[in-house]
Amino acid sequence: MMAGFIRDILTTLSYEPGRAGADQQAAMTRLDDRLTSFADTAAHSGAPLLLRAADCAVWDGNPRDQPALNAESCRSLIESIATEGGNRIPALVRLNPPGADLPYQLLVGSRRRFAINWLNHNGRPELRLSALIVDMSDEEAFRLADIENRERADICELDRARSYQDAVDRFYGGVQSRMAEALSLSNSQLSRLLALAQLPQEVVDAFATRAELKVRYSELLTPLLRRPEQRADMIAEARRIGAEQQSLAAQDERMIPSATVLARLREAAAPRHRDEARDLPIILDGDRIGRVRAGKNGGLAIDLQIADDADIDALLATLRTALLRTRNSASQ
Template structure:
């Protein structure tokens, strides 16, 4: 079975495209879902799929999906489909739990299916079990497989995905962004933009009504402003004010501020101080590697490069900083 799953990892498209618009799950299976369904129906590897209780598997902590965010409303169509079919037609993927006690399995792929079966067990269908396939995969392979599935789901927000990538780059790829980008089929610039979103200050994230409102394109606009000390202070102060206002509105004082309004106010706050020619930090992989100083007709760079530096990430950071310095000159 592990060999078949690794074949999926090598053959499925991983182009980094955004999720397609939401469609009823039973009407638009992803290619991963189709492959898993065919494996289950054919009982490959001479083993029938396992039927387990949802409580028997712990959700693996490397999965990017926000488990507390799952609820009956967001999973309604899936719950109805599973109830009508008498179980999950698309099997989940589990592996043996190395810390097995009451939960002998780790769930790698299929969090929504597990939630739906569990909800049905507690709401009139106690006989249903979770259709599962056992695989033997490394953490890195499990992360890639979960990433392939979750890219096709409209309910995985960009911030959750970005945060999972931020954790994964160190956990699975030794902190080397280019290794991770290659493994996931992403360009270095795509990965850098996602990591920048994950690195936004909590005050800025809290200014938006929901984390789903935060988009990668917003971090592209805000990150350069956060690199200048005075602009950063002004932007974060405004973010705190907006966050407080959002809390008051949520308590009943009015509708929540839309993301475009929040973004505009944050950028305006950072623009109140006149631009100067102070140094601009050069960041690569979240680490400060030097400074750039814009001057009339030139840009001075002072960079310290480690012998094992990720050159792709370094060149991308230098290009971004030079463009910022040109705008400030």
């Protein structure tokens, strides 16, 4: 009966990212209500068990950012569980293989597990996690966790995108179309999410929080990052912004807003004008090692910063390419 119940959830609940509203909220309500109803009416071996929260390791395929869970973000849930004497909506767990450190692996219900574990250490040691034990594959567990987490406010688009990036290889053999079909996504929707996951870490760190980095930003930045010279300039600017963000955070000052970060990154990739059109970076092995610029009396000037162990032949070939590129851009 439990297996049929889970298969029914996976079959009848679907997801269209970016489509927030009453229908999405209704889908979440149906999932929570189904778990609660099943737990309330089950009169068989599939009825919920009361487990110690500390006996449940969170499955590593869950998209939720576990370190981000804290007493403040879970405050209302903690208060609700404390008042009701437990979690009304059961979590879903499966048995860990023999020899594992903990007996259970938590698939759905990370916030409930956190809340009860927090209460166990803060005056309510008697509380236990109400959970249903299920038997499902990793791919099914991923889909179910995605259904449970997809519209939670504390799971940002970047965390979900990175979980998708991991899942496409882990569960779908690297075939995006298979994953898109399994999650009821279009190929374009999935591609946009995966592009977000592939943004350089320097760009991610330029934003005040990961939650501020949206799919729509990735759609603007990804095409610019595909050109080596623009990529180098954007990453250099992203590093500068990231350093500024860290300094502001250390002084407890207002961070640079996401719209400003986006504008600065796009400006760094903008084409140069007049003599600046001939001021182009020299890229070697993905790193900017110098630039070719307009000389004071015409011609070209070169600025280089070369490591002691630099490959001279590769450097000369790179320099020749940069000179030709600069000369061609000046003649256009």
